[in-house]
Amino acid sequence: xxxxxxxxxxxxxxxxxxxxxxxxxxxxxxxxxxxxxxxxxxxxxxxxxxxxxxxxxxxxxxxxxxxxxxxxxxxxxxxxxxxxxxxxxxxxxxxxxxxxxxxxxxxxxxxxxxxxx
Amino acid sequence: xxxxxxxxxxxxxxxxxxxxxxxxxxxxxxxxxxxxxxxxxxxxxxxxxxxxxxxxxxxxxxxxxxxxxxxxxxxxxxxxxxxxxxxxxxxxxxxxxxxxxxxxxxxxxxx
Numbered sequence: 001x002x003x004x005x006x007x008x009x010x011x012x013x014x015x016x017x018x019x020x021x022x023x024x025x026x027x028x029x030x031x032x033x034x035x036x037x038x039x040x041x042x043x044x045x046x047x048x049x050x051x052x053x054x055x056x057x058x059x060x061x062x063x064x065x066x067x068x069x070x071x072x073x074x075x076x077x078x079x080x081x082x083x084x085x086x087x088x089x090x091x092x093x094x095x096x097x098x099x100x101x102x103x104x105x106x107x108x109x110x111x112x113x114x115x116x117x
Numbered sequence: 118x119x120x121x122x123x124x125x126x127x128x129x130x131x132x133x134x135x136x137x138x139x140x141x142x143x144x145x146x147x148x149x150x151x152x153x154x155x156x157x158x159x160x161x162x163x164x165x166x167x168x169x170x171x172x173x174x175x176x177x178x179x180x181x182x183x184x185x186x187x188x189x190x191x192x193x194x195x196x197x198x199x200x201x202x203x204x205x206x207x208x209x210x211x212x213x214x215x216x217x218x219x220x221x222x223x224x225x226x227x228x
Contacts (some may be wrong), residue, residue, distance in 0.1 A: 004160070042216045043207065054212060091160050097214065105151065106216060108160030
């Protein structure tokens with residue numbers, strides 16, 4: 001298995017532009033997580049999907065952020081419009097969980113390093 | 118509610134010395150506990166996990182951790198540090214569908 005795939009690996013954009021980050025989870029996993037990592041705030045959970053349905057988006061910073069999971073093999077995280085404070089590494093992770101139980105490990109992608117100028 | 122506290126944002130050891138990274142947790146239910154490692158420019162990967170059963174858990178690369186309920190701790194140890202162990206380490210506890218990560222401890226290994 002290729003693991004969790006994220007694209008692009010690096011993104012540099014200007015303030016006000018739309019940014020779309022993409023994730024392909026591991027086949028067979030039914031849970032998908034988007035995280036943001038910065039030096040100041042550490043690792044933050046943005047949103048969690050189970051069976052393609054958003055379960056908890058309380059970590060999404062504001063309305064400029066949105067995430068979708070149209071099918072079991074693809075998810076996007078969109079920022080519109082982007083701001084310099086959105087600069088961070090964004091990770092996608094997947095796992096297999098049953099209902100509300102997530103006892104299994106999460107498998108992380110390599111991350112997308114976003115720089116907003 | 119679940120929470121995790123990692124004591125020490127930075128730990129420095131000499132090559133060959135004992136590695137001890139501290140983690141304390143809070144959980145209202147029997148916890149599931151994890152240690153993840155993050156190498157530079159990579160995502161997190163699992164080192165080891167405790168769910169139930171044996172309280173001493175062995176992981177990859179010679180690391181192990183012991184679940185101590187009375188101390189609400191899950192400290193990570195390795196008898197002899199190697200240069201390749203230099204990385205950031207995250208303790209985590211599962212709370213329902215969420216995995217709660219600690220702030221991380223960066224391990225430096227001196228030659």
